[in-house]
Amino acid sequence: MGPGLRRFILISIPYLWLLLFFLAPFLIVLKISLSDTAIAQPPYLPLLDFSKGVAGISDFFSKLDFESFVWLTEDSLYTNAFLSSLKIASISTVLALLIAFPLAYGMARTSDRWRSLFVMLVILPFWTSFLIRVYAWIGILRNEGFLNQFLLWTGLISEPLQIMNTPTAVYIGIVYSYLPFMVLPIYSTLEKMDESLLEAAIDLGCSRLSAFWLVTLPLAVPGIIAGCFLVFIPAMGEFVIPDLLGGSTTLMMGKTLWTEFFSNRDWPVASAVAIMLLLFLVVPMVLFQRQLERQQEAGR
Amino acid sequence: MTRKFTWFNATSLTLGFAFLYLPIIILVVYSFNESKLVTVWAGFSTKWYGELMQNTAMLDAAWVTLRVALMTATLATILGTMAAYVLVRSGRFRGRTLFSGMIYAPLVMPEVITGLSLLLMFIAMGIDRGLFTVVLAHTTFAMCYVAVVVSSRLVSFDRSLEEAALDLGCTPLDAFFSVTLPIIAPSVIAGWLLAFTLSLDDLVIASFTTGPGATTLPIKIYSAVRLGVSPEINALSTILIAIVATGVVTVSLIEKRRAISEAGAK
Incomplete structure (x- = not known):
């Protein structure tokens, strides 16, 4: 050979x-998004019929149309789901960054012996079942849950706060579930940072705070960008978190797709939702891939 | 030089790890609760674990999930290691950009899209859905994680070792199994474990691609969770967390010992 x-x-x-x-x-999803719903098995038309030869194929293509996409733009449900996904994913990404950065920064400043322990402690929840971690929050956030019991006990509130089945619960769920994805890339850039750069900045008259702004933060940017992509992109299409924590009022694209497919059995519309979500995410995904490839080149 | 460790750092570490671990700790503690009401403590008991062992539907689902995860992890490790090799070693070839795109995209692709597209393809191809289709679906996204983990090790790999083996008369396949594989083994094992837990954990893709008789544990847990919080689910979660924690700690201890012995050998 x-x-x-x-x-x-x-x-x-x-x-x-x-x-x-x-x-x-994906090509099949694209094809079905252009088909029409039908009461049949499978529930869409037309089907490609090769036995009729060229006539069957041209007949097939002539029956494809953008009806499902028109439907998406006409019904405000889908636009709302899209805007709400965008809002929830963006806010969650920012919140995750605000929590993850101090954590990663603190980890990078401990001694070598502690660092490997802390890295393991961040990775451990990531390996633990996603579903179980979301489930854990139901017990905390619901009306008779731990958070409300604790707040009632301290006397800060007189009646339980409604957190479950609101967007707040979804923010908490996304930030919690995706936090390791934000912490680890930021930590790995901060850990590699040459400490003498900070010393130089301080020697040259920088205050500690401005040295942080002018030296540490710019050096951490690749990690921050990678972390934001890793949180934002999957959060846009998240299903489990809005479904279990957000209740029926929280709309998100992933949940809409799931409902269209499993409850309404409208496969063309579900496919059209998938295509829309994908079109929106293509740009961040390509940027993310470039970033990863650049890091690999640098590591070589 | 020493890094300054401030009160701010200590506080952010404490709060950060409290946020990460408190929910899990509460979940575990209440799996040992006597009362059926999850939030009221009524004394220590392991009765929910006993009840779990009687729940044959759960045990069946656990068995399905285990088989799927074992097959997925093995297939994904083989394919992912090959893909990593192609990414790092094969240089330029036609379609390389598409290839690396297909490796990185599944890492962030929303699961609903992957699940829906695979299901529609299985239907279009007339494949009966069941355990086998879940394995195919899981392998597809898990192999990309394996490829990323293994390629990061291959990048830092000293190629001259492999070339020496070839010069000394090894066939390329021999050189791979006797030189390259032992060196990249830790990342291949890490990749296998990652693929295993990803498969074990997946709800969305499995829900789309499964068929009759292949209900996985996450699907079972999901339908139970929708009905509300129950101590039995807490007990099941605790067992799963314990398995994963033991695995992760063992792997990192092995890794640490290896790093120490390697440093000692130098």
């Missing part, structure tokens, strides 16, 4: 797998 052939086989196997199970499915 020649080296050329060997290389070809090595590249082909994972490549074909991803083409078949990652890329091809």
Whole structure:
């Protein structure tokens, strides 16, 4: 077996797998988003019929239309779901950054022996089931939950706060679930930072605070950007958190897609929602990939 | 030089880790609660664990999930390691940008989209859904995580070792198994474990791609959670957390010992 052939086989196997199970499915989603709902099995029309030859194929293409997308723009439910996803994902990303940065900064400033322990403590919840971590918050946030009991006990409030089934619960859930994704990239940039740069800045007359603004923060920017992408992009399409913590009033794209598919059995509309979400996320995803590749090049 | 560790740092560490761990601690503590009311403490008891062991539907789901996760982790590790090799070693080839795009995109792709698209493809291809389709779906996104973990190790790998083996008469496959694989082994194992937990944990993609007779544990937990909080779910969660925590701590201890022995050998 020649080296050329060997290389070809090595590249082909994972490549074909991803083409078949990652890329091809999107083309099918695109096709179904252009189809019409039908009471049939599967519940959409037209179906591609190869037995009729070219006539069947052209007939198939002539029946595709943008009806589902028109439907999305006409019904305010979908626009609201989109805007609300955008708002919830953005606010959660900012909140996660505000909590993660001091944490990562504190971790980077401990001695080597403590650092590996702290890194493990951040990674541990990330390995723990997502569903279980969201479930844990139901017990805390509901009306007779721990938070309300605690606040009632301290006398700060006289009747339970309604936090469950509100956007606040969704913010808490997203920030909590995605916090490790924000902490780790920021920590890894801060940890690599050359401390003598700070000393130099202070020697040259910077105050501690302005040294932080002028030296530490700019150096941490790649980590901050990576962390924000890692939180924002999946949060936009999040289903479990808004479904379990947000109740019926919190609209989000991921939840809308799920309902259209499983409850309404409207596959074309569910596919159209997926395509819209994907179109919106393509730009941040490409930026994220560039960022990762640049970091890999730098690590070489 | 020493880094200044301030009160601000100490406070942010304390608050940050309290935020990360308090919910889990509360969950675990209340799995040992006698009372059915999760928020009222009525004394220590392990009765919910006993009840869990009687719940055959849960145990069946756990068995399905375990099988799916084992198959997924193994397949994803093989494919992901190959993909990492292609990313780091194969240089330029036609379609490389698309390839790296397909590796990185699933890391952030919303699960509802991945799940829906795979399901629609399985239906279009006329594949019967069940355990097998869940494994295919999980492998597809898990292999990308493995590829990222393994490629970060391959990047820092000293290529001359591999070249020496080839010069000394190894076939490329021999060189891979006797030189490269032992060196990248920790990241391959880490990749396998990551793929395993990702599969174990996944609700959304499994819900879309599963079929009759292949209800996984997350799907089961999800439908129970929708009905409300119950101490039995707390007990189940505690067991899962304990398994994962033991795994993560063991791996990091092995890693630490290896790092120490490597440093000692130098």
